[in-house]
Amino acid sequence: MTSQDDRELTTTLRLGSHTEASPTESALLESYLAAASGDEKTTLEEILKGSRDKSMLIIYKGPAKGSRYLITRSGATIGRSQESEIFLDDVTVSRSHAAVAFDEQRATFSISDRSSLNGTYINGSIVEKTDLSHGDEVQIGKFHLLFICGQK
Numbered sequence: 001m002t003s004q005d006d007r008e009l010t011t012t013l014r015l016g017s018h019t020e021a022s023p024t025e026s027a028l029l030e031s032y033l034a035a036a037s038g039d040e041k042t043t044l045e046e047i048l049k050g051s052r053d054k055s056m057l058i059i060y061k062g063p064a065k066g067s068r069y070l071i072t073r074s075g076a077t078i079g080r081s082q083e084s085e086i087f088l089d090d091v092t093v094s095r096s097h098a099a100v101a102f103d104e105q106r107a108t109f110s111i112s113d114r115s116s117l118n119g120t121y122i123n124g125s126i127v128e129k130t131d132l133s134h135g136d137e138v139q140i141g142k143f144h145l146l147f148i149c150g151q152k
Helices: 025-035 038-049
Strands: 055-061 068-071 076-079 098-103 108-113 120-122 125-127 129-131 137-140 143-149
Touching: 025 038, 038 055, 038 068, 038 143, 108 120
Parallel strands: none
Antiparallel strands: 055 068, 055 143, 076 098, 098 108, 108 129, 120 125, 120 137, 137 143
């Protein structure tokens, strides 16, 4: 018989499956607006009321919960590399995991996976490349992020 200390403990990362319901976009947004400082609140309101050439990703679940990342027309890289504009420091994230780009003609943001090991998920579905919509949940490794953009 083996003791508890002799047993190997393992964990399984289940990406794309939701065991608990994700908070609604409006509840998440209200919570962040309530907790935001004056400048942060102004930036969030500017994004929501402004044109679609600015957006934000907010980590609402996982490591670094509450972190906010402003994304402009120049887009952003996402990964575990410190050179990434959105640095997600966890082994579940590839060094160069994904990228967000802005399409000038359509005035939309899209996300593309950069052949990451664990994949990039939008609203629970794995994607290679897709357009992002206001309120989308982006999951990269253990990080759950809320995508916010202007509605004009």
